[in-house]
Structures are given as structure tokens and as C-alpha cells.
Amino acid sequence: xxxxxxxxxxxxxxxxxxxxxxxxxxxxxxxxxxxxxxxxxxxxxxxxxxxxxxxxxxxxxxxxxxxxxxxxxxxxxxxxxxxxxxxxxxxxxxxxxxxxxxxxxxxxxx
Amino acid sequence: xxxxxxxxxxxxxxxxxxxxxxxxxxxxxxxxxxxxxxxxxxxxxxxxxxxxxxxxxxxxxxxxxxxxxxxxxxxxxxxxxxxxxxxxxxxxxxxxxxxxxxxxxxxxxxxxxxxxxxxxxxxxxxxxxxxxxxxxxxxxxxxxxxxxxxxxxxxxxxxxxxxxxxxxxxxxxxxxxxxxxxxxxxxxxxxxxxx
Numbered sequence: 001x002x003x004x005x006x007x008x009x010x011x012x013x014x015x016x017x018x019x020x021x022x023x024x025x026x027x028x029x030x031x032x033x034x035x036x037x038x039x040x041x042x043x044x045x046x047x048x049x050x051x052x053x054x055x056x057x058x059x060x061x062x063x064x065x066x067x068x069x070x071x072x073x074x075x076x077x078x079x080x081x082x083x084x085x086x087x088x089x090x091x092x093x094x095x096x097x098x099x100x101x102x103x104x105x106x107x108x109x110x
Numbered sequence: 111x112x113x114x115x116x117x118x119x120x121x122x123x124x125x126x127x128x129x130x131x132x133x134x135x136x137x138x139x140x141x142x143x144x145x146x147x148x149x150x151x152x153x154x155x156x157x158x159x160x161x162x163x164x165x166x167x168x169x170x171x172x173x174x175x176x177x178x179x180x181x182x183x184x185x186x187x188x189x190x191x192x193x194x195x196x197x198x199x200x201x202x203x204x205x206x207x208x209x210x211x212x213x214x215x216x217x218x219x220x221x222x223x224x225x226x227x228x229x230x231x232x233x234x235x236x237x238x239x240x241x242x243x244x245x246x247x248x249x250x251x252x253x254x255x256x257x258x259x260x261x262x263x264x265x266x267x268x269x270x271x272x273x274x275x276x277x278x279x280x281x282x283x284x285x286x287x288x289x290x291x292x293x294x295x296x297x298x299x300x301x302x303x304x305x
Contacts, residue, residue, distance in 0.1 A: 003253030006167065010260040013162050017155035017267075024151055060270035061187040068112045068276075078113040082144070082275070086152055089270030093263050099234035100226075100259035103242055104252050 014097065021090050027079040028087075036084050037091035048074055049084065056088040111140055112276040116147045127303050136287045139194070140277035141268060142299060149304040156268070157304075160297040163261045169254035172293070173202030174220040178261040180207045181224045185231040188269035190277040195265075197289035222248030223255055227262040 022033055035044040036053045048070040055063055071081050111117040117140065119125040124146045131138045138146070145153025164175045176199035183191035184207075196207040205215045214221060222245045230237050245255050271277075279285035 003169065003251075007253060007256050009166070010159075010163060010257065013155070013159040014260065014263060017159050020151055020155045026151055056270050056274045059187075060273035061189075063274040063276075065112060065276070078115050079148075082113060082116065082148060083151065085271055085274045086267075089267045089274070092270060093266035096230050096234045096266050097259060097263040099237050100230045100262065101256060103237050103239065104256055104259075 018090065018094065021083075021086055026083050027077060028083045033083060033087040036087040037094070039088070039091055049076070053084060053088040056085055057092040060089065111143070111278070112274075113144075116144050116275070119143070119146055121305075124303055127300075135284075136291045137280065137284055138299075139279070139288050140190070140275070141272065144271070144275070145299060146303060153299070154304050156264070157297050157299060159260075160264050160268075163257065163264055165296040168257055169251070170220070170223075170257060171202070173199050174216070174223075175258075175261055176202060176293075177207060177211070177216055177220055178224055178227050178258045179265045181211065181228050182231045182262045182265040183269050184211075185228050186266065186269040186273070188273050190272045190279065191265065191269050193279055193285050194289050194292065197286060198293045201289070202293060218248045219250050219254075223250050223258040226255060227258050230259065230262055231266055 022037060023030060026033070032041075032044050035041045039054070039057050041050045041053055048067070052063070052067055052071055055067065068081065076084075119128050127146070128138055128143065145157055147153075164179065165172065168175060170178075176195050179195040180192055180199045183195055192207075200206045203216060212221060212225065216224065226237075226241055226245050229241055242252075242255070246252075279288070
């Protein structure tokens with residue numbers, strides 16, 4: 001398989017994941033998932049969701065049981081917590097995908 | 111697992127699948143369980159990307175791509191994912207993935223690409239032409255490096271989900287059996303379970 005064709009397959013698989021998480025029908029509104037993905041929640045929601053999303057994006061290994069309990073106390077269901085977690089995680093990962101591919105494009109062919 | 115409902119399957123077939131894998135001593139792990147719970151939202155597209163990036167045809171061996179997964183997991187301090195993918199890479203490449211992975215034991219090309227995804231994971235804004243030039247100088251072409259970047263995309267996602275939701279291996283034996291199973295079989299779950 002030509003390397004370019006393989007990269008197109010990877011790009012298509014990445015797009016399908018982004019579409020599923022950001023656009024498919026779910027418990028949380030799509031605009032809230034998009035905000036968690038972008039790390040720009042202030043206009044959409046308040047604590048404890050904003051802090052949780054920032055933690056997932058920036059240092060997820062520091063999330064504790066208490067963080068999840070605070071989301072439940074705030075009325076979030078397990079489905080909502082899962083969706084916001086995945087959206088935040090995917091956003092942080094996508095930032096790295098874009099950065100990695102951009103520097104390759106800028107560098108041109110070897 | 112901090113979302114207990116996500117650990118048990120939603121439909122009877124999924125619950126039976128989890129129970130059977132447990133009885134066989136290779137219980138489907140927490141990534142598999144949340145994939146079964148939310149197949150449309152997450153499981154199908156995530157596992158498809160993982161299977162393609164880690165097991166599809168590639169400029170890299172399976173062991174080298176698992177090394178990239180382990181290095182990204184280490185940069186994110188995700189002990190759950192290091193436990194699985196460090197073990198797969200270590201067994202496939204015949205050398206352990208530990209804190210000294212940069213010492214050349216994995217060869218010039220794989221080490222250079224692993225360094226790149228390590229920097230990209232820790233500080234994406236800092237990645238620049240010099241980082242790419244260092245990888246090219248090691249004999250890695252841009253298409254091969256792009257493949258490593260997609261592995262990093264998948265693992266920067268799942269590392270965060272695993273840590274935030276408290277994924278755990280039930281035992282050391284289960285972790286190693288799971289790693290062996292994934293090395294041999296990849297990241298596919300039968301389609302009838304993923305509806």
C-alpha cells in the first residue's frame with residue numbers, strides 16, 4: 001500500500017472518531033461536548049465541570065474519586081460524565097495530532 | 111473503574127462475553143468494557159483507529175508501534191496503559207520498555223520517532239522543524255513519522271480516559287495475559303457485541 005493511501009485511511013478513521021464523539025446523539029448536548037473538546041467551557045457551564053474538564057485535558061492522572069463524586073453531586077449521570085471525559089480527552093489528543101502533522105507539512109518532503 | 115455501570119456490559123450478550131473472558135483468565139479490560147458500553151459514541155470508531163494504527167500495514171513493526179503507545183502513555187503518566195502496551199512492546203521487541211528507553215536499545219529509527227511523540231505529548235506547542243529534522247536524520251521518512259503521530263493521537267485520547275475514569279488491571283496475571291492476548295489478536299471485538 002502506498003504510504004499516502006495509508007495516511008488517508010488513518011485520517012478517515014480519526015475523522016470517524018471525532019464525528020462520533022462530537023456529533024452523534026448522546027445524553028449531553030453537542031455544543032457542550034464541543035466546548036469540552038476545545039477546552040473552552042466557561043460560556044457553557046460552571047464548576048465543577050469546568051475544573052474537571054481542564055484536569056482531564058492537562059493532567060488526567062490527577063483525577064480522583066472525589067472529582068467524579070462532585071460531578072455526580074452536581075447532577076451529572078454516568079453517561080454524561082463519560083461523554084464529557086471522552087470529549088475532553090479527544091480534544092487534548094487532537095491538539096497534538098494537529099501540531100504533529102502541521103510541522104510535518106511545513107517541513108516539506110525530505 | 112469510577113463508573114461501575116460501565117464495567118459490566120449493557121446487553122445480555124455483552125455481559126456473557128465479559129463473564130466468559132473472565133472465566134478464561136483473560137478478562138476483557140476496562141477499555142474494552144467502556145467500548146462495549148458505548149459502541150457508537152466511542153467503542154467502534156476508537157477500536158477501529160487503534161486496530162488500524164497499531165496492527166494495519168505500516169512502515170513500523172507491531173512492536174515499534176506498541177513502543178510509541180507505551181512512550182506516549184509514560185509521558186502522560188498513565189500506569190494502566192503503560193502496563194499493557196509496555197508489556198506488548200517489550201515482548202515483541204525483546205527488550206524492556208523502562209525509563210531508559212532512549213538509550214538506543216530499540217534502534218535509531220524507532221527511538222527517534224518515539225522521542226518525537228514523547229515531545230509532542232508533553233508539550234505540543236514546542237514541536238518544531240528541528241524536531242522533525244532530527245527524526246529525518248535518523249532515516250525516518252515523513253509518512254512513517256505521520257503514522258507514529260496517529261498512534262500518539264489514539265493514546266493521548268485513551269490515556270486520559272483511563273486515568274480520569276480509574277481503569278485498573280484486576281491483577282498482575284490479568285495484565286500480562288491481556289497484553290499477550292492483544293499482541294496476538296489485536297484490538298477487535300466481534301461486531302455483534304458492538305451494537
